[in-house]
Amino acid sequence: MNKNKNMWIMVLLLIGFVGFIWIQLVVLPNKNQAEERYAKEQLNPLTQDFNYIAKYESDYLGDNSNTFNLFRSLPMTQDEMTFQLYPEELGVEVHYPTTLSESTHSTITTDKDNEYGQDEVLIAYRTLLYNATAGFALIKNMDQLTLEFQDNVFEFKRSDFKSKYSNLDQLLDENMWTQEVQQPLEDDQYVEETFEELAIIH
Amino acid sequence: MDKIEKHIEWLFKPYKKNKQIQELKEEVYSNLLARKEDLLLEGYSEEEAVKNTIAHIDSVDHLIEENKKVDINRFLASLLQSMTLYSVIIWILTLPLSLFPEHLLLSYFFMILSILLSIVYIVYLRKVNNGDIKIKYMNIKRTRELKNIAWKIWVVFIIISLLSVTGIYFASNLWFSRPISISGPYQFAEIALRYLTPFVTVIIPLTVNKARNLIEESEVEVYE
Numbered sequence: 001m002n003k004n005k006n007m008w009i010m011v012l013l014l015i016g017f018v019g020f021i022w023i024q025l026v027v028l029p030n031k032n033q034a035e036e037r038y039a040k041e042q043l044n045p046l047t048q049d050f051n052y053i054a055k056y057e058s059d060y061l062g063d064n065s066n067t068f069n070l071f072r073s074l075p076m077t078q079d080e081m082t083f084q085l086y087p088e089e090l091g092v093e094v095h096y097p098t099t100l101s102e103s104t105h106s107t108i109t110t111d112k113d114n115e116y117g118q119d120e121v122l123i124a125y126r127t128l129l130y131n132a133t134a135g136f137a138l139i140k141n142m143d144q145l146t147l148e149f150q151d152n153v154f155e156f157k158r159s160d161f162k163s164k165y166s167n168l169d170q171l172l173d174e175n176m177w178t179q180e181v182q183q184p185l186e187d188d189q190y191v192e193e194t195f196e197e198l199a200i201i202h
Numbered sequence: 203m204d205k206i207e208k209h210i211e212w213l214f215k216p217y218k219k220n221k222q223i224q225e226l227k228e229e230v231y232s233n234l235l236a237r238k239e240d241l242l243l244e245g246y247s248e249e250e251a252v253k254n255t256i257a258h259i260d261s262v263d264h265l266i267e268e269n270k271k272v273d274i275n276r277f278l279a280s281l282l283q284s285m286t287l288y289s290v291i292i293w294i295l296t297l298p299l300s301l302f303p304e305h306l307l308l309s310y311f312f313m314i315l316s317i318l319l320s321i322v323y324i325v326y327l328r329k330v331n332n333g334d335i336k337i338k339y340m341n342i343k344r345t346r347e348l349k350n351i352a353w354k355i356w357v358v359f360i361i362i363s364l365l366s367v368t369g370i371y372f373a374s375n376l377w378f379s380r381p382i383s384i385s386g387p388y389q390f391a392e393i394a395l396r397y398l399t400p401f402v403t404v405i406i407p408l409t410v411n412k413a414r415n416l417i418e419e420s421e422v423e424v425y426e
Contacts, residue, residue: 005283012290013316016297020313023300031301 044107045075045130045185050177053134057172061085061092061142070138074131075107091144092135100124100149119188125195126185132156132198133181137168153202160198205252206234213262226265234259263339270421274338275329277413277420282323284412288405289316296402305395308402337422345414352410356403363400371396 041047056070068083071094084093096103104124128147135145136158145156161168171177184190210231217223234255241251263269293312299305371393375382384390 002280002283005287009283009286009290009320012287012294013320016290016294016313016316019294019297020300023297028300 042073043075043077045127046182048075048130048182050174053138054172054174057138057140059140061090061139062087067092067139067142070135071131074134075127076103076131078103078106086144089144090141091146092139092142093146093148096147096149098149099151101151103127103149122188122191125199126191128154128199129191129195130181130185133161133165133171136161137171155200155202156198157200164194164198206238206255207231209256209259210234213259217266223266226262230259230262230265266339266341268341268343269339270342270417272338272340272417272420273422274336275326275334277340277416279323279326279330280416280420281409281413282319282326284416285405285409286316286319286323288408289319292402292405296399299395299399302392302395304392305399308399312402335422340417342414342417345410345417349407349410349414352407356407359403360400364397367393367396 038049042049042052053070053073056066056073058066061067062085064083064085067085071077071083071092072081076096078097080097082095082097084095085091086093101120101124104120104127107123107127131147132145135142136156143158147154147156158168165171165180171180184194210227213230214223214227237258238251238255241254242248246254264271289312293309293316296305296309296312299309372382374380384393
């Protein structure tokens with residue numbers, strides 16, 4: 001029997017157990033925390049990762065599952081939301097099963113909300129603007145978007161967003177998205193003014 | 203076939219029929235016949251002489267050149283020691299798999315295997331240290347063949363695994379000559395792991411290989 005080998009076995013077993021415990025107690029909890037944080041960040045327009053929604057870029061709103069999945073990935077997403085497509089008008093209607101206020105609460109998930117815009121209505125406007133921008137930028141032939149809540153209905157038109165951003169395609173880049181879409185939304189006054197400019201309230 | 207011949211057939215049953223074995227068989231047979239004749243001359247009855255002759259030899263293991271006399275406890279202790287070492291090394295290498303839910307079990311498997319092997323190794327080590335000797339013949343030629351077969355099967359297994367992983371991930375890309383796209387570091391790691399994990403089975407041929415080498419190391423004495 002090789003005595004050296006015994007020593008190696010003991011040293012390696014020790015390394016193995018230390019590594020195992022480190023992974024279980026440090027690495028995995030950190031990873032889970034990071035994943036949870038990331039998932040929460042996706043529910044907020046200021047922190048959403050553009051790559052999380054970039055995969056839904058499409059030339060046609062008729063690509064039903066893609067269109068639905070895009071809105072399911074945007075802030076205010078809810079399990080029971082439903083959709084209606086209007087192929088002739090190139091319009092999409094998203095029906096939220098709750099009131100605007102209830103939907104807004106689901107987006108208040110990160111610390112960033114405490115820093116910016118505590119006003120619930122502003123948070124709602126910010127999220128609606130963000131969702132509409134994402135919709136028009138990623139679904140290239142969508143002309144109209146209606147976001148319908150139990151107590152409110154908001155309508156957006158591509159032509160308005162086009163004049164606001166001049167070229168929606170240029171937004172389809174992680175840095176541009178943050179710079180042009182997310183960062184301005186941090187400013188309450190900008191949100192208020194832009195919402196008045198772009199949203200049609202029914 | 204007389205009783206002595208039958209007995210010889212039974213003795214040589216575990217061995218392959220080749221020229222060497224055939225010669226050995228004939229030699230043993232003529233020796234036994236000579237012994238029977240002697241016994242008959244001494245006044246034994248035919249039946250008694252045959253019975254006595256058969257009782258004279260109950261194994262031919264020591265006559266086979268390729269057979270090595272091995273202390274089986276020492277042999278197993280050494281083999282378990284090496285297996286434990288292999289297993290622990292593979293366990294450490296597979297530790298990062300804990301981060302990938304799909305491969306998690308492989309890492310746990312090697313952890314449990316390492317612990318079990320260590321325990322069994324300690325049991326055999328104590329047997330050896332207590333002077334518990336158990337002699338057995340082991341056929342070195344057969345283990346050499348086993349070693350070759352084990353390595354061949356393993357190589358074939360690895361080739362099939364690598365091809366099938368390539369098939370699953372890239373066949374349609376290659377077939378339609380589309381570029382291969384890997385979306386991020388996590389997906390790259392997933393694919394790399396699919397390629398690498400089959401290699402942990404190397405512990406099987408390594409063990410057989412070690413067993414083959416250990417027969418010579420654990421040999422108690424060479425038969426003369």
